Amino acid sequence: MSTVADVDHHSPAIGAFPPVVLIAHAAASTSAIRLGSGGVLAPNHAPITLAEQFGTLAALHPDRIDLGIGRDPGTFDEATARELRRGAGPATDAQYHDDVAAILSFLVDEVARGPLPEPWLLCSSTAGAALAARLGLPSAVAHHIRPDNTFTVLERYRAAFIPSRWCEQPRVVVCVEAIWAETEQEATWRAGPMDVVKAGLLKGLSEIPFPTPADAATHPFTAEERQALAGFRAQQACGTPEAVVRRLAQLAADTGADELMLTTPVYDLDARVRSYDLIKKH
Template sequence: MITLPFSALEVAMVQSGSSAADTLRDTAEFARRIEDLGYLRLWYAEHHHSPAIGAFPPVVLIAHAAASTSSVRLGSGGVLAPNHAPLMLAEQFGTLAALHPDRIDLGIGRGPGTFDESTARALRRGAGPTTDDEYRDDVAATLRLLVDEVALDPLPEPWLLSSSTAGAALAAELGLPIAFAHHIRPDNTLAALAHYRAHFAPSRWCARPRVLVCVETVCAETQEEAARLAGPMDVVKAGLLKGRGDFPFPTPAEAAAHAFTAEETQALAGFRAQQAVGSPETVAKRLTDLVAATRADELMLVTPVYSLADRLRSYELVGRHVMAPTATTAPIASIPQ
């Protein structure tokens, strides 16, 4: 059993044969059940112009979930700084934190949230990709504005999202907790976290290095059932390997009929070997090994499967077979002032 806190990432998949409105209804139910299951926090990802993932602003989903839950921490995993003015982010998340004290997280990331270049430019009002310096300035400005301009109490808890050593370096420089996207770039995880810990500078936000690792987790009663449930996301990933984000999220039956190339099959197998897909015993071992390798302070699970019932069942099985009872009641680290 793992004694670390466990959390969840919601990516709001729009399932084949359903509507965006159906997905929104599922997200509300998912938030209530994740709270009931004892997960520490629930974050929402920002995506745009994808047939597989709903374009639902994290700040709106956070507000909606906060109104129907009472204890789970809610946040962005993340909002993408280049798409938003720092003052707007500070105002939005400062307001949420004041309305829902000690429950709001501000996870900030860099990517455009889309594979469509015209959509990315529209989000940035015609501007091109952000530079490293611009991204750093945006993150720093958001943090400064939270304190100096918004100045509500309490403040949201800020995190920096990263899938690379460059992102880890910025988190270390700014003294922020890091949420590492092992579910996206698992080959970068260990080197990036080593750099983060070696170069961390304490700040008003975080007194010591603090690491959350996000891992794709699909848990079912058997290996075969877990593989079946993970199949639809394999189809989406095969598209991403080609630089395409226009694949809808298929049903398990549609995924089972999909023909993968030999190269895709090899790449997908290598990726899955670094995630946690399988029976409770397999998932427990994979997550235990990941904690040992990364020395994570917290695990965040993302479970991109087709139906809400199967997704919740995965989180329930992890809660029953992997999470130690103390993991659900771990205290939130206070923010040094």
């Protein structure tokens, strides 16, 4: 299956990308590929609004729309997060659980006019895995964010899964950072800008502009940062096509994933397209 998923991010460093707008545009420009949110962040939206928006998309583009739901505010900036929630603070566990349940209820009881979007729950913790299992939802596991949690999350989800109208048995997408290039050196070069951003996050700097590969190549990483970045990259898929294919196959086998979702955070659009072309060929 081929799916394009858009993310609900709000950042001065990278911009804002409302998934429902991007999905509508992509759906109108294509005819077969699946499209979805990866994900839309429930605390930032009224549940009925999400149900109406994605229900409408599914009615206009039957059997092509996925509704990936997550919890993160989509920004590290506290003021932006409060604006998104109209002054409210971070959602509690109970509020988030209620929001997800309300979205599903509105889809069925208020919105349904034909094919519904397929709901997924984004998970990076055992709490998210437990909620996805209890609601009987497919799970998208954020290996590209918290790879050390992946196997614990999967174990919790599969052990506690309850079949539902949405899903009869556990279904898993594992999200992986994947950067392909003709050589190992070029792949490392392309990965450099995201390394700078990750190093900033390690120091609590959340809004670092995405640098060029040339600027990233001269960034003064500390020894501790280099060690942390190397450990993270070893759990993702970065390198030549052959190396990345082996890594993705290993990850799919180790996790038992039904699908892999790939994110390629490189600076140059042509390089990103080239990376996906290499993926398609292999």
